[in-house]
Amino acid sequence: MTTNVAKVAGISAGAALLGLGIPYFIRIAPPQITSFITDLPVAKVPLSLSFLKNNTGSEPVSTKAPFSCDTSHSYRTELVSLDPLIIYIHNLITPTETTQLLLAGEPEFAPSKVTKGGRQQNTKERTSSSAGLPEDNPTVQCVLKRARNFLGNMFRDGWDEMGQPQLVRYTTGQQFTLHHDWFASPLWADDGSWNTWNRLASFFVILEDDCTGGETYFPFAKSIVAPGPKGEQPGITQRESGGGEQQKPLWREHEDGGLAFRPVAGNSLFWINLHPNGTGDTRTKHAGLPLESGQKTAMNIWPRQYYAYE
Numbered sequence: 001m002t003t004n005v006a007k008v009a010g011i012s013a014g015a016a017l018l019g020l021g022i023p024y025f026i027r028i029a030p031p032q033i034t035s036f037i038t039d040l041p042v043a044k045v046p047l048s049l050s051f052l053k054n055n056t057g058s059e060p061v062s063t064k065a066p067f068s069c070d071t072s073h074s075y076r077t078e079l080v081s082l083d084p085l086i087i088y089i090h091n092l093i094t095p096t097e098t099t100q101l102l103l104a105g106e107p108e109f110a111p112s113k114v115t116k117g118g119r120q121q122n123t124k125e126r127t128s129s130s131a132g133l134p135e136d137n138p139t140v141q142c143v144l145k146r147a148r149n150f151l152g153n154m155f156r157d158g159w160d161e162m163g164q165p166q167l168v169r170y171t172t173g174q175q176f177t178l179h180h181d182w183f184a185s186p187l188w189a190d191d192g193s194w195n196t197w198n199r200l201a202s203f204f205v206i207l208e209d210d211c212t213g214g215e216t217y218f219p220f221a222k223s224i225v226a227p228g229p230k231g232e233q234p235g236i237t238q239r240e241s242g243g244g245e246q247q248k249p250l251w252r253e254h255e256d257g258g259l260a261f262r263p264v265a266g267n268s269l270f271w272i273n274l275h276p277n278g279t280g281d282t283r284t285k286h287a288g289l290p291l292e293s294g295q296k297t298a299m300n301i302w303p304r305q306y307y308a309y310e
């Protein structure tokens with residue numbers, strides 16, 4: 001029992017120390033431990049994806065097409081940074097998937113919370129709102145499967161978990177100051193075992209980008225792309241294909257150092273949070289810079305790496 005007590009104390013201490021860095025909405029088990037972090041609200045409203053066909057005739061009752069997961073959907077990747085690993089993913093999700101994800105999360109939005117001193121709080125450091133996505137939603141499953149495949153052999157099927165994704169929304173003036181997504185101490189598995197887990201990696205997928213400001217800023221990231229022959233900034237070369245608005249650079253070198261990524265719907269940032277020995281990589285600290293106008297909505301996917309109890 002002393003180990004249990006020590007472990008509980010360890011978690012509390014870890015949470016207290018972590019302060020802002022510790023993220024939100026964690027489920028803690030086993031049940032004998034008094035959880036100080038509440039469950040992430042899960043959407044209970046089913047999505048109207050059902051497509052009713054008239055059995056006798058050929059006319060569909062609804063003109064809404066059913067969601068079918070495009071398992072061959074292709075996206076394009078660019079290596080931004082090797083150490084820590086940061087990858088920019090173009091077109092990770094389709095416009096249809098984006099719409100369905102927004103629909104699924106819409107009823108669940110509530111002020112985002114941060115765990116500070118072991119308690120969940122609404123803070124001035126994180127002023128956005130969040131929504132848990134229902135894991136049984138076909139679009140959610142489709143996108144999670146794609147994210148899982150992206151992880152390749154970093155993810156051990158039957159052992160690691162993709163976790164519950166959530167939406168986060170920022171409106172004018174809202175931000176999330178510098179933080180990291182990993183936990184200083186791994187959290188308990190919620191299966192009653194003594195196994196623990198931490199957030200191996202993060203996907204930050206933009207769903208709505210009708211805004212100014214609101215870049216995702218990594219102060220410790222350095223682009224692996226060399227400056228141009230005339231000393232052009234590396235980010236300037238990283239453009240979306242196509243014309244107009246999309247011709248603006250996707251990321252830039254920030255005046256205070258590091259890289260800042262402009263929100264572009266459908267695209268995602270991906271980074272690895274943990275060192276190979278399981279400790280958190282402080283260089284993955286990042287911020288959601290304040291929105292100057294409009295609205296930005298994104299999806300967080302946090303694949304969990306599990307550790308067996310020894």
Ligand SMILES: *[C@@H]1O[C@H](CO)[C@@H](O)[C@H](O)[C@H]1NC(C)=O
Nearest residue numbers: 053054055056057058059061
């Ligand atoms: C199917 O469509 C036919 C013809 O439009 C209609 O007569 C019939 O009632 C419909 N059946 C159902 C189950 O809606």
Ligand SMILES: *[C@@H]1O[C@H](CO)[C@@H](O)[C@H](O)[C@H]1NC(C)=O
Nearest residue numbers: 274275276277278279280281
């Ligand atoms: C884990 O690995 C990182 C990166 O190599 C290193 O800085 C850190 O000291 C290591 N921590 C432990 C506890 O081994």
